[in-house]
Amino acid sequence: MNIQQMTQKPNRYYWVLAIVILIGLVVSAVFLSSSRGALHDDIAIRIAVSKTPLSAPVFIADEMGYFDAHCSNVELVEVVGGKRSFEMMASGKADFATSSDSVIVYNAFDRSDFVTLASFVQADNDVKFITREDSSLIQGGDFVNRKIAVYKNSASEYFLTTYLALEGVDIANVTLINATPDTMPQMLASGEVDAIVPWEPYGYKTVQLLDGSANVLPTKNLYSLSFNLIGNKKNMAAQPVKSACVLSALSDAIDYISSNPSQTQNVIGRRLSLESDFIFWMWPDYIFKLSLNKSLLMNLESQAQWVVQTGGTQKTEAPDFMKVLDPGPLAKIKPEAASLQGNLE
Incomplete structure (x- = not known):
């Protein structure tokens, strides 16, 4: 084997090795890209x-x-x-x-x-039951024949149903007014309804709007x-x-x-x-x-x-x-x- 043959052999080896490594990197990149692509x-x-x-x-x-x-x-x-x-x-x-x-x-x-x-x-404590302080509505029996704003088929209605049941009041004995929570603060402030059952941030906004005349009933842990x-x-x-x-x-x-x-x-x-x-x-x-x-x-x-x-x-x-x-x-x-x-x- 002459010197030229001896030098050519290692060169071919390194080229083959380089190609194998390159192919491996490409395959890895494609795999990572595809697995990432499953989420991206x-x-x-x-x-x-x-x-x-x-x-x-x-x-x-x-x-x-x-x-x-x-x-x-x-x-x-x-x-x-x-x-x-x-x-x-x-x-x-x-x-x-x-x-x-x-x-x-x-x-x-x-x-x-x-x-x-x-x-x-x-x-x-996200859903609230709120009345006006001047209404004297403080417990379940007080709400018979009263108008209460709820957002039907939502946490608002389920919360009210649970509260009234625990107070011994059939929900059929109150008047439900279907309303979105963002409209409830003004409905209570204007006297359109006697009570509202919103979730936050509309409970807080009601307290702000009524400026000291809102009564938030104690219902934490009820639901x-x-x-x-x-x-x-x-x-x-x-x-x-x-x-x-x-x-x-x-x-x-x-x-x-x-x-x-x-x-x-x-x-x-x-x-x-x-x-x-x-x-x-x-x-x-x-x-x-x-x-x-x-x-x-x-x-x-x-x-x-x-x-x-x-x-x-x-x-x-x-x-x-x-x-x-x-x-x-x-x-x-x-x-x-x-x-x-x-x-x-």
Whole structure:
């Protein structure tokens, strides 16, 4: 073997090695891109989000760029109330909605074309029962034959039904006025109704509007609601990656909320045009946590039984909520949070 042959052999070896390494890098890049693309595909996602501090994880995910990191082309459609948010999702105008557990219950009696993907906050003092101090309405019996503004088929109506039942008053003996929470403060101030049942921030806005003449009844712990991410079942089947990327963004947002409460409160105050005093006042009532567990299932079943017993529906049996609960997407990104998996006995 001459010197030229000896030098050519190593050169060929290095060239082959270089090509193999290059191919490996390309294959790895394609693999990572495809696996990332499962959560970052260029798919337009619309989220109908209720304009309440309960939707804080969605607003933080948007503000801090977590949707950009996990999804792409995410649009928030801000509406008043989880009921309106649900309606947009159900009609196909949005892929996802943020809504309370009560909205899930009322809708599950008539449809199963949606899925609940996760709860992201719980609160035991968000819905308020408010009267005017000069009305002398202070306990259940006082509300017989009185006008009460509620947002029907929502947490507002369920809360009022529960309160009156505990006070021994049949809801049939009061006059319910259907109204959106943002209109309730003025309705109470003008005397159009005797009491209102809004959720925050409209409870706080009522107290402000009445300027010392509002009476907030003591109902903390009467009803612990959850706010949930709900998806359009048809859209989820067509683009299953949407659920995973949105849940990943919400998970990051909740971590941020836990580590940065002051910054979070500033963001929510600015996004919803809320005073810092209000944010500080209501924040301790909220527990932000991503989950889909048996506690939610039991809560939904309990509310549904209550709706049946009180005549809130013509149906005689509660829905099968497992048809509208889907722990699969959450289990993929946060297995310990999706404890609906497995035996439910």
